[in-house]
Amino acid sequence: METLTEQDRGNIGRAAVGPVLSVKNLQVQYTAESGNVTAVDGVSFDIGAGEVFGLAGESGCGKSTIANAIMRLLQTPAKITGGSIELAGRNLLDLGEEELRRTRWRDVAMVFQSAMNSLNPVMTIGDQIVDVFTTHEKMSKQAARERAAELLKLVDISPDRLKSYPHQLSGGMRQRAVIAIALALKPSLLIMDEPTTALDVVVQQEIMHQIKELQQRLGFSILFITHDISLMVELSHRMAVMYAGKLVEVAPSKTLLDNPFHPYTNALMGAFPPLTGPRVELIGIPDAPPNMAHPPTGCRFHPRCPLATEACRTIEPPLLPGAENHEAACLLVPGYVVPRERSRR
Ligand SMILES: Nc1ncnc2c1ncn2[C@@H]1O[C@H](COP(=O)(O)OP(=O)(O)OP(=O)(O)O)[C@@H](O)[C@H]1O
Ligand SMILES: [Mg+2]
Structure with a gap:
């Protein structure tokens, strides 16, 4: 498998090299007595061959649930209630136990949280x-x-x-x-769920460096999960930011770093300053993520968003292109127009 050239990396957009993984409209529910929680709510993304794709978001937003859904390792009370997960063109949701056993570790492997x-x-x-x-x-x-x-x-x-x-x-x-x-x-795809969080910063840096080097040498794709967006930017070609079960922004990592569209991405970047470079002040995100059993109406981030308007309370913004290769789910992105059927909801 070929690794990406610097040029590919700069140009990479949605599955520019052909998707190894294609997640479409994935929905995962946890059943609980206190009410069902839709922990992953209509998530779609592709990962190209040799691409490192980052998934960032605060604790509880649904990152591990996506990873475990791809590995088909979710257990009761979790259930995949919609969507598809194609690995090299095969929908993993259609596979039987025996086929899954052959696919796991050989085609897709995972380094678990802790x-x-x-x-x-x-x-x-x-x-x-x-x-x-x-x-x-x-x-x-x-x-x-x-x-x-x-x-x-x-x-x-x-x-x-x-x-x-x-x-x-x-x-x-x-x-x-x-x-x-x-x-x-x-495997053609390696999922890494918070692979370095338990390690000190120096060892974390060494391991990240090694992952990057191995990925470039061997050319596998990575789904890299972390709550630390700065760490992610160092490794991934493209990344998605997740909030309360939904993707709120997807872009090449450098674009996202230089020009974040979503106020949540901005807040997350302020909460995790870069690992290298001058010291900057840590700015926490006010309040906590919502109770997923009762997510807010409209944009799920609106109760914590410093820029929220009245419309943000009622209109749930879908993920839409705001620029080339750059999608965001925010009414405040310049030029963002909610499709008619959504705005009537
Ligand atoms: N066993 C469970 N039973 C009920 N609900 C669950 C269970 N596990 C997870 N959830 C729900 O799913 C949501 C997403 O959990 P998940 O573990 O995927 O989050 P995460 O983004 O990986 O968080 P972290 O950064 O802490 O690892 C949680 O907020 C919770 O509401
Ligand atoms: Mg997790």
């Missing part, structure tokens, strides 16, 4: 990697051991560490081992 604690504490790192190969591929133990050593080298861990138990590795090394395991079967 992944470094997801290693088995009583198995050596080597045995855990060998397990992945022997479970999913017809491979001898010896061949699997050799592949495991190569994989560790890929993430700058000495093959001596194959004999180590997770507790004998630093947090950063454990996280690298988890990334190596996720890449074992060469």
Whole structure:
């Protein structure tokens, strides 16, 4: 698979290189006695081949729910109630258990939130990697051991560490081992859900650098999830900002950084200043995200938005192009015109 050139990266728009993943109108509900929560409400996005796509938003906005829906790992009380998730043209929602088992890890793999604690504490790192190969591929133990050593080298861990138990590795090394395991079967899409949040800033930077380097060398696509928008901008080609179950802005990362359209994106950027460069004041976002059992009418961000107008309380703005390759869901974007059928709701 080819990696992107600098030029591709600058020009990348919606699936410019052909989508590896295409999520359309995804809807996920959690059933609860206190009322159903639509945690993901009509989310659509594409990820191109070799593209790093970021998904940012505050805690509880639905990021992990999207990731788990793509992996088809959602369990009761969660249910996918609408939409489609196509991976290389196949709708994952139509697959049976056996097909899913073959697709998971081979075509799409995931590094989970708090992944470094997801290693088995009583198995050596080597045995855990060998397990992945022997479970999913017809491979001898010896061949699997050799592949495991190569994989560790890929993430700058000495093959001596194959004999180590997770507790004998630093947090950063454990996280690298988890990334190596996720890449074992060469998936075309890697989902990373907050892969570095539990690590200190220096180790976080090193791991981010390594992910970027691996992605450029191997050319897989990434869905990178974080609440830290500044971290995301460093890694992703394009990104989406999510608020209360909906995408509110999608654009190439640099465009989004230089010229955010949505007041929520602006607020989120103020809350997470850049990792590098001069110190800037942290500006929190006032109040908390809404209770998802009873989301606000109109634009879901309006109760916290410093720019909200009367119309924002009643009209729910869909995600629409505000400029080339730049979509936003905000009535205040210059030139934004709500389609007629929406404004009558
Ligand atoms: N097991 C559950 N039962 C009921 N509702 C749930 C459950 N898990 C999640 N939710 C609902 O789904 C919403 C989205 O949760 P999700 O874990 O996807 O958020 P997130 O964006 O990944 O947050 P974080 O940044 O904290 O990981 C929550 O706000 C909550 O309302
Ligand atoms: Mg999460």
